[in-house]
Amino acid sequence: MIDRLVAKIQETGAPIVIGLDPMLKYIPGYVKEKAYKEYGETLEGAAEAIWQFNKEIVDHTYDLVPAVKPQIAMYEQFGVEGLKVFCRTVDYCRKKGLVVIGDIKRGDIGSTSEAYAVGHLGKVQVGTKSYAGFAEDFATVNPYFGSDGVKPFLDVCREEKKGIFVLVKTSNPSSGEFQDRLVDGRPLYEIVGEKVAEWGSSVMGSSYSYVGAVVGATYPEMGKILRKIMPKTYILVPGYGAQGGKGADLAHFFNEDGLGAIVNSSRGIIAAYQQENYAKFGEGHFGEASRAAVEDMKADIAGALAQALA
Amino acid sequence: MIDRLVAKIQETGAPIVIGLDPMLKYIPGYVKEKAYKEYGETLEGAAEAIWQFNKEIVDHTYDLVPAVKPQIAMYEQFGVEGLKVFCRTVDYCRKKGLVVIGDIKRGDIGSTSEAYAVGHLGKVQVGTKSYAGFAEDFATVNPYFGSDGVKPFLDVCREEKKGIFVLVKTSNPSSGEFQDRLVDGRPLYEIVGEKVAEWGSSVMGSSYSYVGAVVGATYPEMGKILRKIMPKTYILVPGYGAQGGKGADLAHFFNEDGLGAIVNSSRGIIAAYQQENYAKFGEGHFGEASRAAVEDMKADIAGALAQALA
Numbered sequence: 001m002i003d004r005l006v007a008k009i010q011e012t013g014a015p016i017v018i019g020l021d022p023m024l025k026y027i028p029g030y031v032k033e034k035a036y037k038e039y040g041e042t043l044e045g046a047a048e049a050i051w052q053f054n055k056e057i058v059d060h061t062y063d064l065v066p067a068v069k070p071q072i073a074m075y076e077q078f079g080v081e082g083l084k085v086f087c088r089t090v091d092y093c094r095k096k097g098l099v100v101i102g103d104i105k106r107g108d109i110g111s112t113s114e115a116y117a118v119g120h121l122g123k124v125q126v127g128t129k130s131y132a133g134f135a136e137d138f139a140t141v142n143p144y145f146g147s148d149g150v151k152p153f154l155d156v157c158r159e160e161k162k163g164i165f166v167l168v169k170t171s172n173p174s175s176g177e178f179q180d181r182l183v184d185g186r187p188l189y190e191i192v193g194e195k196v197a198e199w200g201s202s203v204m205g206s207s208y209s210y211v212g213a214v215v216g217a218t219y220p221e222m223g224k225i226l227r228k229i230m231p232k233t234y235i236l237v238p239g240y241g242a243q244g245g246k247g248a249d250l251a252h253f254f255n256e257d258g259l260g261a262i263v264n265s266s267r268g269i270i271a272a273y274q275q276e277n278y279a280k281f282g283e284g285h286f287g288e289a290s291r292a293a294v295e296d297m298k299a300d301i302a303g304a305l306a307q308a309l310a
Numbered sequence: 311m312i313d314r315l316v317a318k319i320q321e322t323g324a325p326i327v328i329g330l331d332p333m334l335k336y337i338p339g340y341v342k343e344k345a346y347k348e349y350g351e352t353l354e355g356a357a358e359a360i361w362q363f364n365k366e367i368v369d370h371t372y373d374l375v376p377a378v379k380p381q382i383a384m385y386e387q388f389g390v391e392g393l394k395v396f397c398r399t400v401d402y403c404r405k406k407g408l409v410v411i412g413d414i415k416r417g418d419i420g421s422t423s424e425a426y427a428v429g430h431l432g433k434v435q436v437g438t439k440s441y442a443g444f445a446e447d448f449a450t451v452n453p454y455f456g457s458d459g460v461k462p463f464l465d466v467c468r469e470e471k472k473g474i475f476v477l478v479k480t481s482n483p484s485s486g487e488f489q490d491r492l493v494d495g496r497p498l499y500e501i502v503g504e505k506v507a508e509w510g511s512s513v514m515g516s517s518y519s520y521v522g523a524v525v526g527a528t529y530p531e532m533g534k535i536l537r538k539i540m541p542k543t544y545i546l547v548p549g550y551g552a553q554g555g556k557g558a559d560l561a562h563f564f565n566e567d568g569l570g571a572i573v574n575s576s577r578g579i580i581a582a583y584q585q586e587n588y589a590k591f592g593e594g595h596f597g598e599a600s601r602a603a604v605e606d607m608k609a610d611i612a613g614a615l616a617q618a619l620a
Contacts, residue, residue, distance in 0.1 A: 021422075023421075023425075024435075024436070032437070036436075036437055041436045041437035041438055041439045042436060042439070042441070043434075043436065043441050043443065045436060045437075046434070046436045071418075071422055071425075073416070073418060073422045073423075073425040073426045073429070074422070074425050076425065076426065076429045076430075076443065076444075077425040077426070077428050077429035077434045077443055078429070078434060078436075078441075078443050079397065079429065079441070079442075079443030079444055080390060080393050080394050080397060080443075082429075082443065083390050083393055084390050087389065087390060105416070105417065105418055105452075106383070106415070107415065107452065108381075108383060108415055109480065109481060109482040109548075110482060111333075112331075112381055112383045112384070113383075115333075115381075115383040115384050115386065115387040116383045116386065116387070118387050119383070119386045119387035119388070119389065119392075120386075124353075124356070124387045124388060125334075126334070126346075126351050126352060126353065126355060126356040126388075127342070127346055127351035127355075128351055129351045129352070131352070131353050131388075131389070132389075133353065133386065133387055133388050133389030133390075133392065134386075134389055142415075142417065142452050142454055143454070143488065144452055144453070144454050144477060144480070144488060144489070145480050145482055145484065145485060146482070146484030146485055146486065146487030146488055146489070147484040147487060148482045148483055148484040148485075149482065149484070167454060170419065170454070170455050171419060172419040172420060172455055172456070172458045172459065173458055174455065174456030174457040174458040174459070175455060175456055175458075176456065177456030177457060177505065178453065178454060178456055178498065178501065178502060179454070179456070181493040181498065181501065182493060182494075183491040183492060183493060183498075184492075188488065188491065188493075188498070191488065191491065192488060195487065238419075
């Protein structure tokens, strides 16, 4: 799957992943009204609004980008109804040819991580049959438990040719509270980065590993160091746009081949119509606003990369 | 909710939580056969088997213990059907008067953690209405993101009078890979423990905080130190029984008032009938086997506590 992701990035020329994190406040009023009219102001109604919203955005952008990253929390907050739409979104995106990164940030002791790995990337056995509970191509994983908690994901990745992105340095302001603490004079995120490279070396694609890393766009200097520590690791970079990361900051996350990183934008794309730059589209054309935002982001990153690699 | 948990621990004399982590291999053959006959070897069939299994165990033990801890991964691996049964289990246990600790180990950047907090402990707004997506009393939380990732849980806990248990030192063999690394000469889990005490000081119940901690039974010496660092923090102790923790190890996790800790057992209770000690019950009486295992665990812990506090 990492080979497919790399191929799709090269094909589209866009190292971009759209974060499908549909908060209700991002969804145009008329979409919500229609859904509530049909299902009431219920969890089903919210789920229907999210589905219609996602579908419109995917339909307007799937040919421009290699991948989407639905954040499961935004669905899970609506309970089972929300998770049904998470599934439906994953399936729809895969049918559209997109690589789907499930932003689930799971991680637990071995036997429990195995259940998460099976549920999100593999197949669960029921008697003589097997089923994919959720069917993402990649999943994000929390490393706090150490190797035991990651290994079951590696096993499923190897079997299913899928991948993970392990949290190394997260994009949020307080990420340093634990991640930056010095261990033998070096920040913890470097120690985690080394482990990610080690885990990844056992499950290699043709040029990059099945095991990627999450490093926030908001910390470009750290990205520079982590890029060197994990040369064969694809870096998923959240925090572009709304969280403050800029195109020029991103060059550090890439290798000299122009590969090695994929940048996520959520709000900046899916709620583009609410921003001054794209307000001209109007809420009735929110999908087109998202498409324009993707095109601008693509140009921003391409410009920064061209400058850095020149 | 922490006050209610403490009261229920005192009432039952059992600082025990039953881990409802129903792997299919723990479920008696006749329960699975019946479910598959009705729903086929499908995700629905697996979910029905889990539901019947859980119900039987809860019906045989709810009067002995204060709380249950369903591990969501064991449900999530069966996709939406599994999560429906997670919900059903949570609701059933609450109706039986049990405190429900959702073992979800979620944690993310602020806005995302807010969605998890709302979805599992609070209520989500849909137009003019609000709904509980899942409705646990407590949830477990991963601290890797630092304060930003925990604060939304604190806000919801304050509002809803619910609680969380933050991972400090996990029970698995590789937990030391990152958690034990020395920061200024002290292991990271102590730094996390201090933060847990700090977070907890802002949301206090009458004697303990709404913010608890997870510390594995497999690391009793560390439990001793963490007990002192977090005096007002309830400690949820996994790893008893199947993972190797023994009654005598547990005394360190308690305060001198005999409170301050609650010990989880999953396999050891729910799959008791598969163990030599309880094989005499036979799989047809697996609920009674679980009840006997709870009674033995209660005596084991009471003995260890009596010895330690004597």
